[in-house]
Amino acid sequence: MRLFNSVKVRTPESVDLEFTLAGIGNRAIALLIDYLLWGALLVTVIVLWGLFAYNLPLYFRGLANSEALETWLAAVAWLVYSAAYASxxxxxxxxxxxxxxxxxxTKIRVICENGQPVGLAQAALRSLLRPVDDFLSIGLLLILFTKREKRLGDWVAGTLVIQEEPAIVSANVALSADAQPLADQLGATANISALLPDDFAVIRSYLQRRTLMEPKxxxxxxxxxxxxxxxxxxxxxxxxxxxxxLxxxxxxxxxxQQSS
Structure with a gap:
């Protein structure tokens, strides 16, 4: 019996990958941590803006209409608040x-439905729809009762929330003798940490299945x-x-070697 649901996705390279979905518990803990940190950020922004807005009229006294200045400050305050929320x-x-x-x-991560990392557009869509998901627990219900555990923001953005899984050593991967010395060089000279777990999974899948492919x-x-x-x-x-x-x-x- 599996405690978490899994999903299979096909990458742009036509490689099938299987991911374990994050689950409502991990997502709830992650969201609680993020809301606490986000709340601290908003409080900091509000306090700093309040000090700025309080002292600004003192410098412009007699040079501008106080009501117009207050309206302008309120509008800018809303923009600052919205930027802090979204950013x-x-x-x-x-x-x-x-x-x-x-x-x-909590070791979970958002990815696109094709296994690729999310970009600015997907992250923005998820953020914009977060208030809708939070309203009346709509997102919670969708995660609980849909097969891929996707809230509304995930459906619109085309994303999944998965567990971050460590690399699995597979005995089915046949490697040449020259691979190890080159791996040592790459570890010392290249940014191997930029390789994501799903990138590694694609490489592993290819190495496992290459003998079954047509040569071309x-x-x-x-x-x-x-x-x-x-x-x-x-x-x-x-x-x-x-x-x-090779x-x-x-x-x-x-x-x-880097993950071990």
């Missing part, structure tokens, strides 16, 4: 690859994955000429 969730989920401080603590399809997919992985880790030059498969094997080992 917390949108900013963290965009910059932290689908995580906020609460999600990072294998060559094309291997080259595509190697180029994408090289871009992700910011590697501009390879240590020496190598096949895409590079992906080294990436596979380097990620495992």
């Amino acid at each position: 917390y969730f949108v900013g963290f989920e965009t910059l932290w690859q689908g995580q906020t401080p609460g999600k990072r603590y 399809a294998k060559a094309e997919l291997g080259l595509q994955l190697a180029r994408q992985a090289r871009t992700l880790i910011g590697l501009h030059e390879l240590p020496f000429d190598m096949t895409p498969d 590079f992906l094997e080294a990436m596979y080992l380097a990620y495992q």
Whole structure:
């Protein structure tokens, strides 16, 4: 019996991945942490703006209409409040690859339905619809009674909330002898931490299934994955000429070494 539901998604490279959904408990704890931090941010913004708004008329006394100045300050205060509200969730989920401080603590993450990291558009849609989800616990009901545990913001943005799972060493991956020395070099010179768990899962899936592929399809997919992985880790030059498969094997080992 599984305590959490799982979902299968197909990546743009036509690789099927299975993710474990976050579950209502982890999401509730993450949201509580985020709301506490977000509340502290809003209180700080309100206090600082209040001090600014109180002292500003003293500098412009006699130079501007006090009622007009108060109206202007109220309008700007609303904009500042809205920016503080949106920037917390949108900013963290965009910059932290689908995580906020609460999600990072509970080890869950937002991804797109195709397994890719969320971008600014998806994070913004989720944030804009959060008040609707919170109203009358609509989001809670949708998470509890839908198969993919998606609140309204997830449905509109096309996202899933999954558990962050560690890399799993698979005995079914056959690796060449040259992969380990290259993995050591990559670990020292490349930004392996930029590789996300679902990126690693795609590489692992390819290495496991490559012997079952047609030679032409294998060559094309291997080259595509190697180029994408090289871009992700910011590697501009390879240590020496190598096949895409050897590079992906080294990436596979380097990620495992970093995660262990």
